[in-house]
Amino acid sequence: MLFLAYAFFPVNIDKNITVAISPEKTTSEIAAILKKKGIVRSANLFKYYTVLFGIDEKLKAGTYVFKGPQTLPQVAAELQKGSTKMITFTVPEGYTFDQIAELLSDKGCIKKEDFYKAAETMKFNFPYADQLPKGSKSLEGFLFPDTYKIPDYYSAEDIIQMMLNRFVDIL
Numbered sequence: 344m345l346f347l348a349y350a351f352f353p354v355n356i357d358k359n360i361t362v363a364i365s366p367e368k369t370t371s372e373i374a375a376i377l378k379k380k381g382i383v384r385s386a387n388l389f390k391y392y393t394v395l396f397g398i399d400e401k402l403k404a405g406t407y408v409f410k411g412p413q414t415l416p417q418v419a420a421e422l423q424k425g426s427t428k429m430i431t432f433t434v435p436e437g438y439t440f441d442q443i444a445e446l447l448s449d450k451g452c453i454k455k456e457d458f459y460k461a462a463e464t465m466k467f468n469f470p471y472a473d474q475l476p477k478g479s480k481s482l483e484g485f486l487f488p489d490t491y492k493i494p495d496y497y498s499a500e501d502i503i504q505m506m507l508n509r510f511v512d513i514l
Contacts, residue, residue, distance in 0.1 A: 354384060359410045364422065365496045366404040370394070373402055373422065382409050382418055393419055406495050428495040434506070436488040443486055453499045461499035469507045485510050 374386035383389045393399040403425030432450045444458040462482050475481040487509040
């Protein structure tokens with residue numbers, strides 16, 4: 344009983360702690376992240392709390408900033424909001440693959456290396472994928488120039504797939 348009282352007592356967070364939760368994260372994974380960052384005292388208790396109150400399936404992806412005293416219910420409530428920071432970027436017509444990688448890196452979306460690696464190794468859901476040559480620059484000309492608004496947790500793979508989807512939509 345004393346443990347439960349301690350676990351529900353607010354965790355005092357001295358400085359801003361930012362946590363990024365991507366859509367594929369399970370409740371257990373989210374709980375582990377929160378415990379590791381010092382936002383909750385017990386990952387298991389957080390998981391049980393969310394299941395008990397039926398909110399385990401309502402936790403949303405997003406980037407959250409925690410500061411000050413935080414109780415378990417407050418943390419769970421915050422994670423139901425889906426507080427996602429959005430990043431807007433514009434790829435001008437005629438941009439090369441290298442220029443797009445640089446643009447995304449400058450905007451803080453992803454690292455250039457991740458963009459190159461994703462282009463080389465990812466299996467894309469793209470009608471012309473079988474016709475593309477191997478290598479990171481094989482997507483040259485297929486990443487559609489447009490203005491995009493993405494959640495800040497998007498990976499290089501997510502961004503490439505989104506741009507390929509836009510190419511197909513416009514074609």
